[in-house]
Structure formats: structure tokens, C-alpha cells
Amino acid sequence: MASYQKYKTKQGEKWMFKLIVGIDPGTGKKIMTTRRGFKTKKEAQAAYLNLRQEIESGLHVKQSLTYEDVFKEWWGIHSRTIKPSTIYSKQSKFRKHILPKFGKLKIKDISKGYCQRMINDLSNEIDSVNDIKIQASLVFKYAIKMDYILKNPMEYVTIPKKEESFLAKSEERNYWTKNEIRDFLILAKKHMSKQNFMMYYLLIYTGMRKGELIALTWDDIDLNEQTININKTMFFEKGKEIIQTAKKYASNRKIDIDSQTTKHLFNWRTKQKEALLADGIVSKPPNVLLRADMRPIRLAYPNELLNSFMTVYDLHRITIHGLRHTHASMLFEAGASIKEVQVRLGHKDIQTTMNIYTHVTKTMSKKTAENFLNYMQLE
Incomplete structure (x- = not known):
């Protein structure tokens, strides 16, 4: 059950509630969550009922997953299906370019706009930005498969072209006569x-x-x-x-x-x-x-x-x-x-x-x- 409490703010009185959402498997202690900012007790009660439904359905746990959490879960499976050379290459891409941008973000909060900005920034640093998009997208696809998210925010990202790609130039011949x-x-x-x-x-x-x-x-x-x-x-x-x-x-x-x-x-x-x-x-x-x-x-x-x-x-x-x-x-x-x-x-x-x-x-x-x-x- 939740406990409700009224408290004072500069804007006036507000309501809050506290709720036990689980038990920490490492310490055995109760995990508490607090929700604040409700105008009335009735509004706080309605928010509590929604949160309880999320917890009972497992959705609350899914919403707390970070991109890195899902990556580790996916990698534990995916790494067993590829060769050592591919493992080394993919690990490098995630370590250098993808996890620093996505790792700590909750996967449900990553938007199309953020993905596009990330790809735009990387396109100024590396040439293989399309492959980075493909690799990052694999984790989102796994998240959809596991019902952690509904859509892949990386799917419709556009790869920017560099200025020199619009300039007419003769193609270098990479073979001998x-x-x-x-x-x-x-x-x-x-x-x-x-x-x-x-x-x-x-x-x-x-x-x-x-x-x-x-x-x-x-x-x-x-x-x-x-x-x-x-x-x-x-x-x-x-x-x-x-x-x-x-x-x-x-x-x-x-x-x-x-x-x-x-x-x-x-x-x-x-x-x-x-x-x-x-x-x-x-x-x-x-x-x-x-x-x-x-x-x-x-x-x-x-x-x-x-x-x-x-x-x-x-x-x-x-x-x-x-x-x-x-x-x-x-x-x-x-x-x-x-x-x-x-x-x-x-x-x-x-x-x-x-x-x-x-x-x-x-x-x-x-x-x-x-x-x-x-x-x-x-x-």
C-alpha cells in the first residue's frame, strides 16, 4: 500500500505518495519510490494506481532499463553467433562510438531526434557512420523483440553526406592493367x-x-x-x-x-x-x-x-x-x-x-x- 502525505511548496500545498516497488536482491532491503507534485490527494491516488499496474505487468522494470542494460543482454546472445574477428570489430564500435552516446540513457527515452543528432556528430568524425547506425540499431531491434520498446528510433535516421561527396571528381582506379x-x-x-x-x-x-x-x-x-x-x-x-x-x-x-x-x-x-x-x-x-x-x-x-x-x-x-x-x-x-x-x-x-x-x-x-x-x- 502507498502512504500519502501533504507538503508545502512556494506554489502552495501539494500531495505526494511513497510506495515499496520491490526488494533489492543484493541487500534484501525494500526499494522505495516517491512521487510528488500532485494538486490533490485524489490525483495522487490515481497516479498510484497507474504505477501499481505498471509494476504488476513488469512495465515499470522495462522503463528503467538503460541502453547499456539492453546491449549487455543482447550481446550475451549475439556474440555467440559471430566469429572472433567480428566480435573484436563490433566491440570496438560499441565501446568507442555507441555506448558513450547511448549507454546511460533509458532506452525508452531515446528519441529519433537524438539519434539523428548523434549520427550527425559522428559523420564529422568517422567515415563508417552508416555501419555505426546499423550496429546501434541492432540493440533497438532486440529491445522491440523483448517488448521493452515499441519502435526503433534509429530506423529513419538519415546519413549526412559530406561536402566533398557533392563535388565532381574522377574515380581513383584501384586495380592494375x-x-x-x-x-x-x-x-x-x-x-x-x-x-x-x-x-x-x-x-x-x-x-x-x-x-x-x-x-x-x-x-x-x-x-x-x-x-x-x-x-x-x-x-x-x-x-x-x-x-x-x-x-x-x-x-x-x-x-x-x-x-x-x-x-x-x-x-x-x-x-x-x-x-x-x-x-x-x-x-x-x-x-x-x-x-x-x-x-x-x-x-x-x-x-x-x-x-x-x-x-x-x-x-x-x-x-x-x-x-x-x-x-x-x-x-x-x-x-x-x-x-x-x-x-x-x-x-x-x-x-x-x-x-x-x-x-x-x-x-x-x-x-x-x-x-x-x-x-x-x-x-
Whole structure:
């Protein structure tokens, strides 16, 4: 039962009531709540009846939940369904950008306007603001699922565009042409170690992701059948190597390799064994690419070396992922179908392959124009 009391204010007499709303599980003590500011005792009694209904239905508890409370509840479930690399990435986003903005707020009080202002502010700080919106929204969706709130305030938030996005600019080409590939490999063979040359050669000639190549073992390669079985990727967390299965079903694939790549791999396997024997290591090398202590190479190493090499030899600048794009472009130029490229690169969504197809090299564009001209010749 509630206890009612009249008290004096500068505006005149008011009514209040006190009510036991529960028992603290930690101390065993009663938890009291007080409601003030009612003009009459009748008004206070009506407010008490509403509060009692909320407590009995559980709604009162839901209304006290903060965003961080719901996040912890959701994360306890969600973190069991994703891979270690994804866990690390998502934790970072919530810790750095989302919980500082939302964490202490009651989830029922977070409005669309607040979400929009939060996204506006973040858009001035980071480029991946759309992903922040997506991640934050997952907690709101869970809250709806658990009947903590009725609507997702993040759902209709608009991602602001930066001023430079409205300026006309030429798109940077993140792939190499056939001649640029040839020039790079000539320089790489001359100035890089055998392992480093092999690393970039395989990235260009197989289209593997960097993590897939670093995780690649000799057991994955069948030189007789001329195939590579791509079934895992390498992820580093706090300096420790973590091998995990390929990130999507489509990423688990077996690809054919040409006779030249097969020959390069055969020669490299022989050279690698000889180098290890010279250092007194007789055990079979597990990975195609290794450090001196037999561990897989660092995840950042291919990027660092490529950036340095392009600077020294004044090459057209691309990223490591650009080598994968290069492989796809060369496949298209060689006449491969979109479906063939999708399967070889392990794209789950064919739209990803289509996006590369729309950015094929000028050589292919010229071939298309010439083919049309030849077809239209009337004489």
C-alpha cells in the first residue's frame, strides 16, 4: 500500500505518495519510490494506481532499463553467433562510438531526434557512420523483440553526406592493367625475396583475399590436380594468430590454377624447404608463407611492403584488395562470365561481382566498342 502525505511548496500545498516497488536482491532491503507534485490527494491516488499496474505487468522494470542494460543482454546472445574477428570489430564500435552516446540513457527515452543528432556528430568524425547506425540499431531491434520498446528510433535516421561527396571528381582506379601487372612482377622478381614475390604473384593470379592467402597451407594445394582449396582465413587479435573458417559459405571454394602458377608453387615449395634446412629446421613447413619462427606472416605485412614498393618504383597506387580487383578485371578481359568470376572469387552476392564488372579496364571498354563496330560493318 502507498502512504500519502501533504507538503508545502512556494506554489502552495501539494500531495505526494511513497510506495515499496520491490526488494533489492543484493541487500534484501525494500526499494522505495516517491512521487510528488500532485494538486490533490485524489490525483495522487490515481497516479498510484497507474504505477501499481505498471509494476504488476513488469512495465515499470522495462522503463528503467538503460541502453547499456539492453546491449549487455543482447550481446550475451549475439556474440555467440559471430566469429572472433567480428566480435573484436563490433566491440570496438560499441565501446568507442555507441555506448558513450547511448549507454546511460533509458532506452525508452531515446528519441529519433537524438539519434539523428548523434549520427550527425559522428559523420564529422568517422567515415563508417552508416555501419555505426546499423550496429546501434541492432540493440533497438532486440529491445522491440523483448517488448521493452515499441519502435526503433534509429530506423529513419538519415546519413549526412559530406561536402566533398557533392563535388565532381574522377574515380581513383584501384586495380592494375595488364601492362602494369607485367611491370610490377618484373620488378618484384628482381628486387623482392622469393617468398614476397610468391605472395604477390598468388594474390594477382588467384584473386584470394589476403587473410585466405596467409592462412593457406601446403595441404590445401594439390599440384597434381592443379587446384587450391580455400577454406579458412587468418585473423590477428592482440598479436595472436587465429585461424577461422572462411567468412561465408561461398568463400569456401576450390579453384583451378594454371600450369605457370603450379610451376611457381612447386619451385617455391622446394626453395622454402631448402631455406628451412639451411637453418636446421627439418619439420615440414605448414604454411605457404612463413616467418623465420615458422609462424604465418603478419596480416599487415603485405600492405606495408606493397606501399613501400610502389613508392620506391613510382607505380600506380592500389591497395592489397586492389590486387583482388585486378584479378577479377583480368578474368573479365579474358572472357570469363560474371558467374565464373563470382564463384572463383567467393562472392556470396553476385552484386559484388557486378560492381567490379562495371569498373573493368579501359582495354575491355575499347574491345566492346571495336566489337560493335565490326558487327555494324555493312560493306
